[in-house]
Amino acid sequence: MKRILGLALIAIAGTAGAATLNVTIDNIPDAQGNIRIALCSHADFLRPTCQYTAQTPARSGSVQLALNDVAPGTYALQAFQDRNGNRKLDRSFIGMPQEPLGFSRDPKLRFGPPDFDQADIAVTPAGGAITVHLITH
Template identity: 45%
Template structure:
């Protein structure tokens, strides 16, 4: 009986430990101009990978007005989010002849860079073990 009890105790402890480090990050995207296309969301976990290699990338249907996306089971820590509204559904951020985005985009903390994208630190949000809700407004 004792070995079974020890096994069950170990399994329960492992399950609690696995859940303790995972949290949900709820992203509320405001100012979505239309329900056409997709919202493209990229999550970064360091300055070294910011805007280069996302930790997580998701698509969500566009909803005119406000859309909510829940990023489930994220390890607690620091993140920065970039997103854009792929209104025409071509899977890329469209730009004009001089390289300026012509589709709406945004970053966590509604951060804006002076000449280009903000830094990871400007867009950084902290995800605690209890989870978090952030709001981002499309530009």
């Protein structure tokens, strides 16, 4: 019995300080496909291995998503409209994005994606809210 109680306390302690990040994705051009988001650590930024992900059907205008149980830390959020449901950002033969995309802090996209430092945000134990504006190329 003591062992079960100890394991329960460890599980509760592991989620202590975990936050909810409320995300608004804005400037969605149409209702085609899904909006996919990923909150990434520096090591996982721009990779398919981000720990915190969510998706919702696209809606013209904006949608809201929540990422729950986020450990406090520094992250960058990446978002895109997966219009064809293939779960990846489609690109042209020269690498230009073919689907609307955006990043936390709305950095200017010039010749490729932003660096982590241009999109990083702090998630505190209290959580928070951010808005990302999608852009099309």
